[in-house]
Amino acid sequence: MSEKSGREIVPQAYTPSPTVTERPGALGQLRKAPESFLDKSTIAAVSKSGIDENRRQLLRTSFTTALAGMLGASLSARALASQGDPDILTLPPWSKSLGNAVATNPYGQPSKYEANIIRRQSPGLTQTDQASVSFSPLQGMFGMITASGLHFERHHQGWVDIDPRRHRLMINGLVSKPMVFTMEELMRLPSVSRIHFIECGANTGMEWGNTAVPTVQYTHGMLSCSEFTGVPLSLLLEHAGYDKAKAKYVLAEGADGSSMTRTIDIERALDDVIVAYGMNGEMLRPENGYPLRLVVPGVQGVSSVKWLRRLEVGDMPYATKDEAIHYVDLMPDGQHRQYTSIQEAKSVITSPSGGQRLLTKGYYNVSGLAWSGRGTVERVDVSFDGGRNWYTAKLEGPVLPKALTRFNIGWTWDGKPAILQSRVVDSTGYVQPLKRQLKEVRGTRSVYHNNAIQSWQVTESGEVENVQLT
Amino acid sequence: MFNSPDAFTRSLCVLFVTAALTACGEGRDENAEAATITPPVASPWQSNYLEIGRTASPAELAAWDIDVRPDFTGLPPGSGNAEQGEEIWLARCAACHGDFGDSNQFFSPLVLGNVTPQDIESGHVAALKDPTRVRTTLMKVATVSTLWDYINRAMPWNDPKSLSTDEVYSLVAYLLSLGYIVDSDFELSNENIANVQARMPNRNGMTQEHGLWKVDDVSDVHNTACMTNCEASVEVASSIPQFARNAHGNLRDQMRIFGPFPGEDTGAERGAETAIASVAKEPPAPEAGLASSAPMELLTGNSCLGCHQIDSKLVGPAFTAVAEKYAGQDDAVVYLSRKIRQGGSGVWGGFMPPMAQLSEANAEEIARWLAQ
Numbered sequence: 001m002s003e004k005s006g007r008e009i010v011p012q013a014y015t016p017s018p019t020v021t022e023r024p025g026a027l028g029q030l031r032k033a034p035e036s037f038l039d040k041s042t043i044a045a046v047s048k049s050g051i052d053e054n055r056r057q058l059l060r061t062s063f064t065t066a067l068a069g070m071l072g073a074s075l076s077a078r079a080l081a082s083q084g085d086p087d088i089l090t091l092p093p094w095s096k097s098l099g100n101a102v103a104t105n106p107y108g109q110p111s112k113y114e115a116n117i118i119r120r121q122s123p124g125l126t127q128t129d130q131a132s133v134s135f136s137p138l139q140g141m142f143g144m145i146t147a148s149g150l151h152f153e154r155h156h157q158g159w160v161d162i163d164p165r166r167h168r169l170m171i172n173g174l175v176s177k178p179m180v181f182t183m184e185e186l187m188r189l190p191s192v193s194r195i196h197f198i199e200c201g202a203n204t205g206m207e208w209g210n211t212a213v214p215t216v217q218y219t220h221g222m223l224s225c226s227e228f229t230g231v232p233l234s235l236l237l238e239h240a241g242y243d244k245a246k247a248k249y250v251l252a253e254g255a256d257g258s259s260m261t262r263t264i265d266i267e268r269a270l271d272d273v274i275v276a277y278g279m280n281g282e283m284l285r286p287e288n289g290y291p292l293r294l295v296v297p298g299v300q301g302v303s304s305v306k307w308l309r310r311l312e313v314g315d316m317p318y319a320t321k322d323e324a325i326h327y328v329d330l331m332p333d334g335q336h337r338q339y340t341s342i343q344e345a346k347s348v349i350t351s352p353s354g355g356q357r358l359l360t361k362g363y364y365n366v367s368g369l370a371w372s373g374r375g376t377v378e379r380v381d382v383s384f385d386g387g388r389n390w391y392t393a394k395l396e397g398p399v400l401p402k403a404l405t406r407f408n409i410g411w412t413w414d415g416k417p418a419i420l421q422s423r424v425v426d427s428t429g430y431v432q433p434l435k436r437q438l439k440e441v442r443g444t445r446s447v448y449h450n451n452a453i454q455s456w457q458v459t460e461s462g463e464v465e466n467v468q469l470t
Numbered sequence: 471m472f473n474s475p476d477a478f479t480r481s482l483c484v485l486f487v488t489a490a491l492t493a494c495g496e497g498r499d500e501n502a503e504a505a506t507i508t509p510p511v512a513s514p515w516q517s518n519y520l521e522i523g524r525t526a527s528p529a530e531l532a533a534w535d536i537d538v539r540p541d542f543t544g545l546p547p548g549s550g551n552a553e554q555g556e557e558i559w560l561a562r563c564a565a566c567h568g569d570f571g572d573s574n575q576f577f578s579p580l581v582l583g584n585v586t587p588q589d590i591e592s593g594h595v596a597a598l599k600d601p602t603r604v605r606t607t608l609m610k611v612a613t614v615s616t617l618w619d620y621i622n623r624a625m626p627w628n629d630p631k632s633l634s635t636d637e638v639y640s641l642v643a644y645l646l647s648l649g650y651i652v653d654s655d656f657e658l659s660n661e662n663i664a665n666v667q668a669r670m671p672n673r674n675g676m677t678q679e680h681g682l683w684k685v686d687d688v689s690d691v692h693n694t695a696c697m698t699n700c701e702a703s704v705e706v707a708s709s710i711p712q713f714a715r716n717a718h719g720n721l722r723d724q725m726r727i728f729g730p731f732p733g734e735d736t737g738a739e740r741g742a743e744t745a746i747a748s749v750a751k752e753p754p755a756p757e758a759g760l761a762s763s764a765p766m767e768l769l770t771g772n773s774c775l776g777c778h779q780i781d782s783k784l785v786g787p788a789f790t791a792v793a794e795k796y797a798g799q800d801d802a803v804v805y806l807s808r809k810i811r812q813g814g815s816g817v818w819g820g821f822m823p824p825m826a827q828l829s830e831a832n833a834e835e836i837a838r839w840l841a842q
Binding site: 113114116117120122123127128131137139140156157170171172177178179180181185188189190210211212213214215217218239240251253257258259261265267268271298309310312314316317318319320321324325328329330332333334335336337338339340341342344351352353354355356357358359364365374379381385386387388389390419423425430431432433434437438440441442444445449453457463464465466467468469470 | 520523531535536538539541543577595605613615624630676677680684685689691693701704705706709715719723727728731734
């Protein structure tokens with residue numbers, strides 16, 4: 001920090017956006033006549049009596065004069081800069097040309113200027129791209145909903161794009177009637193649409209020991225929130241006649257190569273779990289389980305089994321590959337915790353966040369996300385001095401259970417070093433822990449369920465860095 | 471406008487007229503019509519959908535019900551010994567996991583010398599308390615059923631669910647023998663697997679007694695919502711070291727190009743060392759050579775890229791290396807397409823699973839690409 005403290009903040013000279021280019025073919029092609037180059041009386045005269053030789057000459061002169069005026073305006077744009085913003089004084093090409101037709105992009109695409117806001121892998125995190133993770137760009141997102149194309153990915157044996165006409169869902173085990181459904185059948189059943197977050201249990205897992213990654217995309221980006229539509233799991237279990245006396249657990253299984261499986265206890269399965277096909281108004285994306293996935297609100301993402309093909313009702317946990325070898329939390333005494341499921345209350349400031357820069361002193365809106373797997377966000381406090389003092393932020397609605405909640409708070413930066421933190425309190429009264437409180441109990445090798453308070457340090461140069469406090 | 475309406479306006483007018491006519495009921499008897507309407511289901515939860523979905527047949531259940539529980543429910547009858555397992559291992563597993571399950575090239579190692587006879591006695595691997603030791607599968611797994619399930623469900627990595635039941639038994643036996651849990655000639659079967667469970671080195675090393683399982687459990691870590699003068703001193707304990715500033719690429723290019731918080735340029739202004747790192751992170755040049763003509767749909771759709779990359783060795787050799795090896799060989803297309811469909815071993819020191827699902831035409835297309 002000290003080595004950078006001498007650096008000055010140089011106010012950025014305002015220059016026209018480098019992305020504004022001249023419309024292709026603007027010169028050397030036929031030009032449309034500039035509009036309004038005839039005055040009203042000339043138009044009236046031409047309408048009344050047609051064009052005679054005199055009027056023809058008049059029209060020619062008027063057009064030339066108007067055209068010269070137009071070209072002159074653009075040529076002297078720089079000279080006019082002193083009079084104001086060139087991006088205002090000179091009309092940009094998009095204001096002076098015909099735009100694209102409707103349905104040029106039938107499914108729609110983000111602007112080309114948003115090309116930096118994409119899912120990213122963390123280099124070296126995994127050895128193969130099929131058993132890997134891509135992180136959501138939280139630093140570039142707004143509100144509570146994650147755009148479907150930016151929903152984080154975690155695959156265990158590569159993602160598949162399943163033909164929905166050939167996909168089946170089977171329910172077996174402790175049921176009076178083992179059943180099979182097609183997608184058509186599932187989509188005929190009563191549906192619900194609810195907004196929930198999905199967070200990987202390993203989100204922020206790289207930061208247990210020390211600061212390891214630079215931006216919020218990598219520290220917290222295994223987190224997304226969508227509106228999911230589908231059939232309540234409780235309805236399907238009732239439909240198949242699950243054994244109410246003996247049923248204790250449900251095993252969910254995917255149709256991908258890894259046949260990802262996860263044990264879910266029956267109380268939760270009957271609560272708010274959705275067998276989902278819809279996401280943010282469209283079908284699930286293949287990377288998120290098309291055409292069918294489970295959504296288990298509030299618990300680590302691995303339970304929300306993608307490409308869901310089977311649900312088995314049983315009376316004991318299944319201890320399948322991913323819940324007995326992976327997704328177990330190592331405690332300091334050498335014990336592994338199994339079936340650690342709940343994503344406890346957590347929050348993070350997303351703007352500003354690591355890897356960003358504050359350009360000048362003055363007012364900024366500080367914004368972030370808060371969520372709790374046990375219920376609803378009650379309150380978010382923000383500190384600008386590393387946790388000495390806290391101020392309550394404003395929550396943006398809707399504030400929903402087991403969903404991301406956006407918070408905002410105003411801040412005037414005085415140009416001095418600052419450490420920004422956020423701390424959530426959820427509806428159970430649970431207060432998000434400090435990193436040292438978490439380490440005291442769980443050590444540093446758990447990998448999963450790191451929900452500690454995040455610290456972003458703002459240096460005097462305006463740079464924002466990921467740091468951990470003692 | 472009404473003198474010469476355009477098509478859009480005309481459509482709107484038609485809609486208005488239709489709506490007006492409908493509203494008037496065209497003189498029909500409204501009561502009579504209401505009587506013929508089928509009422510909707512009163513409650514969406516009413517079971518008027520009993521016909522939706524059908525009973526699963528026993529054969530269908532058998533085809534999909536593959537899980538094996540810790541009490542061995544679901545385990546099919548069969549057997550296999552560790553010696554057979556070693557052969558299968560070398561052919562199907564060693565390329566990724568190493569001859570002795572000790573490789574960390576692709577995944578965490580399965581076996582290393584961290585499991586001791588004392589652990590088999592106590593049922594809790596002592597090395598798990600030591601932060602310097604690498605955690606292997608055999609150190610972690612508490613239930614032998616999990617190993618069986620894992621291999622049966624998802625292995626080999628690029629060819630899941632291709633092993634026979636007896637092959638799975640053999641492989642589990644071999645893996646257990648590498649950890650000295652069973653002898654090197656042990657024959658594992660559905661009959662004796664429960665005895666093996668009693669020797670699993672970390673069978674007591676897993677707990678479900680914690681507050682993160684059930685929704686009404688109590689958390690073991692929490693904070694208090696202090697508001698003022700909460701910390702005596704604030705000290706930064708760790709941050710990203712200078713040399714790693716650009717390890718994730720230039721952060722400037724990972725932020726929105728406008729707005730209050732643009733990205734920090736971590737590629738420039740930091741001296742030669744980071745500048746070089748930045749250059750290395752630049753997007754690759756437009757594809758040339760073999761990559762430019764790769765039949766990507768075939769390669770992706772048939773999991774070829776799970777084991778092979780275009781330019782570098784992964785599980786199998788790089789495609790460029792294959793192309794180089796067979797360049798100029800007259801029957802290269804025929805030879806390679808046969809190899810692709812039938813698989814093989816020995817040529818590159820590993821095992822290539824048969825890609826029988828590929829049609830001859832598709833295999834030939836890949837071969838033609840490699841032999842170009």
